[in-house]
Amino acid sequence: MLIIENLSAEIDGKQILNGLTLTVEAGEIHAIMGPNGAGKSTLAYVLGGRPGYEVTGGSVTFNGKDLLDMDPHERAAAGMFLGFQYPVEIPGVSNVQFLREALNSQRKARGEEPLSGGEFLKLAKEKAGLLKLDMDMLKRNVNVGFSGGEKKRNEMVQMGILDPQFAVLDETDSGLDIDALRVVGEGINTIMRDPAKGVLLITHYQRLLDVVQPDKVSILAKGRIVETGGPELAHRLEEEGYDAVMKEDA
Amino acid sequence: MTDTATLPRPTNRDEDWRYSDGKFLAESAPEAMQTWSEIEVPAGETRCEILATGEGAVERLRVTVGKGARLEAFAILDKDSYRRTEVEVTLHDGAHFEFGGVTIGGGEATQEFVTRTIHAEPNGTSNQTVRAVHWGKATGNFLGRIEVVRDAQKTDAAQNFRAILLEKGATANTKPELEIYADDVQCAHGAAIGQMDEMAGYYMASRGLPPKVARKLLVQAFIGDAFVELADDGLREEMMEQALAKLDEAEL
Ligand SMILES: Nc1ncnc2c1ncn2[C@@H]1O[C@H](COP(=O)(O)OP(=O)(O)OP(=O)(O)O)[C@@H](O)[C@H]1O
Ligand SMILES: [Mg+2]
Numbered sequence: 001m002l003i004i005e006n007l008s009a010e011i012d013g014k015q016i017l018n019g020l021t022l023t024v025e026a027g028e029i030h031a032i033m034g035p036n037g038a039g040k041s042t043l044a045y046v047l048g049g050r051p052g053y054e055v056t057g058g059s060v061t062f063n064g065k066d067l068l069d070m071d072p073h074e075r076a077a078a079g080m081f082l083g084f085q086y087p088v089e090i091p092g093v094s095n096v097q098f099l100r101e102a103l104n105s106q107r108k109a110r111g112e113e114p115l116s117g118g119e120f121l122k123l124a125k126e127k128a129g130l131l132k133l134d135m136d137m138l139k140r141n142v143n144v145g146f147s148g149g150e151k152k153r154n155e156m157v158q159m160g161i162l163d164p165q166f167a168v169l170d171e172t173d174s175g176l177d178i179d180a181l182r183v184v185g186e187g188i189n190t191i192m193r194d195p196a197k198g199v200l201l202i203t204h205y206q207r208l209l210d211v212v213q214p215d216k217v218s219i220l221a222k223g224r225i226v227e228t229g230g231p232e233l234a235h236r237l238e239e240e241g242y243d244a245v246m247k248e249d250a
Numbered sequence: 251m252t253d254t255a256t257l258p259r260p261t262n263r264d265e266d267w268r269y270s271d272g273k274f275l276a277e278s279a280p281e282a283m284q285t286w287s288e289i290e291v292p293a294g295e296t297r298c299e300i301l302a303t304g305e306g307a308v309e310r311l312r313v314t315v316g317k318g319a320r321l322e323a324f325a326i327l328d329k330d331s332y333r334r335t336e337v338e339v340t341l342h343d344g345a346h347f348e349f350g351g352v353t354i355g356g357g358e359a360t361q362e363f364v365t366r367t368i369h370a371e372p373n374g375t376s377n378q379t380v381r382a383v384h385w386g387k388a389t390g391n392f393l394g395r396i397e398v399v400r401d402a403q404k405t406d407a408a409q410n411f412r413a414i415l416l417e418k419g420a421t422a423n424t425k426p427e428l429e430i431y432a433d434d435v436q437c438a439h440g441a442a443i444g445q446m447d448e449m450a451g452y453y454m455a456s457r458g459l460p461p462k463v464a465r466k467l468l469v470q471a472f473i474g475d476a477f478v479e480l481a482d483d484g485l486r487e488e489m490m491e492q493a494l495a496k497l498d499e500a501e502l
Contacts, residue, residue: 048456051448076458088453092471098454101467106458158457 001026001198002067002166007058008223009046016042018223019058024166027195031209031234032202034220035242040202041085043220044170047200048082049075062166076102077109079165081158083172085202087151090142095154096124098142099161106162127160131187148175156187167192168200173208185211206238221246275308275334282308286338293317293342300485301325302335310336315345317371322348324480326489327361327390328496336364341374349378350476352489354496356386356420366395369402369432376406381473382413383493384420385500395427396437403434413443414472416465416502469497 002024009017016039024030034040045053047060049072060067067075090098104114115123128135133153143151152172159167169188173181185208192199201214209217209231217233218225221242227233227249236245276283287309291297293316302309302325315321319342327333339347353361367376382390392411413422426439446468454464473493480486 050452050456071461072452072455073458073460073464076456082456084453084456088449090447090450090453090468090471092474093467098459098467099457101463102454102457102459105460105463109458162457 001028001063002200003059003061004047005059005061007043007046007060008056009042010054010056011042011052015056016223017046020220020224021058022218022225022228024198024200026198028215029193029199029201029212031214031217032200032220033204033217033234033237038220039223040220041170042223044082044085044168044200044202047075047080047168048072073105074109076162076164077106081162081164081167083152083155083159083167083169085170085174087143087146087155089144089146091144093142095138095140095142096121099124099138099158102158103162124157124161127157130160130190131157132183133157149177149180152176153180153184156184156191160187160191163191165196166198166200168202170202171204172201173203173205181207182211188212206234209234219246279308282306283310286310286312288312289314291315291319291321291345293319296320296322298322298480298482299324300489301337302327302333307332308334308336310338312338313347314340315342315347317342318344320346320348322350322479322481324350324477324489325352325363326493327351327353327363328355328493329361330355330357330359332359333361334364335362336366338366338368339376340368340370341376343371344373345371346374347376347378348479349376349380350479351378351380351392352382352473352476352493353380353390353392354383354473354493355388356384356417356500358387360389360391362389362391362393364393364395367397367407369396369398369405369407369435371399372401372403372405372432374402374405374407376408377479378409379476379479380409380411380424381476382411382422383416383469383473383497384413384422385416385502387419389420390422392424393427394424396429398428398430398432398435398437400431402432405432405435405437407436408438410438410440410475412441412472412475414446414469415443416446416500465502466494466497470494 004022007017007020032040055068100120107114124138128138131153152175176184214231218228301323313321325335347367351363363380378394380392384390394409396407398405411424422443424441428437451464477486477489
């Protein structure tokens with residue numbers, strides 16, 4: 001479903017990704033772990049087409065199409081979703097308005113009919129309920145004044161509403177309390193655990209992987225994937241740390 | 251009457267010309283600069299004026315606001331040629347002046363609001379909010395002069411100007427002028443000129459909003475500040491639509 005081959009990218013002339021290769025099949029939840037500064041968020045942003053993140057080599061194929069050739073909003077309409085490590089505040093624009101415009105823009109791009117206000121609210125209510133986010137939060141301005149955990153939950157409500165085929169979730173678990181972590185993890189399972197969908201789950205901690213059980217785990221270090229294994233790889237990392245695991249397996 | 255819009259006029263890129271140059275206009279458009287429309291808001295009443303709806307390049311309104319009365323004035327300057335709206339307000343005891351203005355446009359337009367708020371008696375309040383959105387080589391200006399006379403204690407005067415420049419060639423200027431002779435007075439002035447929030451734009455794109463739609467949502471939120479005090483919902487929506495229609499014309 002997502003094939004990343006030999007991907008290199010730089011920010012401000014500084015090379016961050018160094019020939020990264022990774023494949024995620026449909027139906028797969030693939031966890032990415034790696035030290036701070038390894039390039040995990042950079043990978044997420046490159047997949048999301050963030051301006052300033054310049055691809056200097058390699059390719060990304062999403063459902064047979066050249067992902068890197070699409071504008072960010074086209075990637076979204078093609079089914080790609082990016083859950084931000086640091087969700088962005090948009091003063092003056094309500095969540096409801098923002099998401100309805102976003103969903104209908106995507107639907108339009110796919111040649112589907114727009115949802116009416118009523119239909120949209122029903123959908124939003126359902127997804128907010130799934131993530132136990134108060135409907136009042138959805139009426140507020142996008143992420144403005146939200147706590148760290150509320151922002152992360154709001155990302156997942158957005159994912160539920162937009163119903164993507166593929167999600168890149170960048171540290172969706174950081175900033176969540178213990179209960180919220182379970183709610184969000186189960187939300188990810190409900191929304192994305194599907195034979196036709198895929199997830200790249202960037203995380204530092206096993207506790208999210210206890211809820212959202214990954215099919216594969218890869219280690220990203222110094223801008224490339226250095227090791228891929230099953231769920232047990234995450235357990236080993238948790239116990240031994242990156243240095244030990246990467247040395248042992250080298 | 252001379253049509254100021256067609257006069258040759260130095261641009262604000264000329265060193266010797268400053269925005270809101272009344273002297274220049276008085277020489278080149280003497281009639282327009284000598285004419286005031288005058289209104290009086292009787293004590294205790296509220297009056298709401300929508301300005302800049304006519305064809306003239308220069309519009310000047312002089313208002314006396316009676317005891318405990320309220321003047322609300324709102325305007326959009328969105329024409330492609332020079333436009334200037336001046337409001338001179340004299341506030342009596344406990345009177346309020348609310349002003350909300352938007353300048354929006356591209357090309358080589360210069361659009362300016364010039365206000366003079368005279369707090370002539372105690373307890374008067376004024377609140378002015380101007381938002382400017384420009385592209386091309388357009389310019390948006392706000393010159394707000396506030397005068398507080400010696401006895402006008404407990405005056406509370408606020409001004410806020412913010413501009414978003416969508417392209418490098420566009421400019422925005424603001425110049426607060428305060429002349430305060432009372433001591434128990436609050437005057438707040440805020441100004442910020444910047445670009446569109448890139449990260450917000452990207453975040454919106456990542457959710458599927460095409461750049462044009464994202465920009466419109468952001469600009470809508472931005473200029474909305476100028477009309478929050480406009481009580482008539484229908485009128486407020488019309489004004490928002492008028493301003494946003496101008497944005498639709500922009501080729502960015
Ligand atoms: N604008 C920039 N200019 C230069 N270097 C940058 C810029 N943005 C990020 N970097 C660098 O790129 C590297 C990778 O950053 P990235 O955010 O992808 O790491 P990460 O793996 O997500 O780390 P973390 O686990 O801390 O979130 C870091 O060394 C970072 O300092
Ligand atoms: Mg990161």
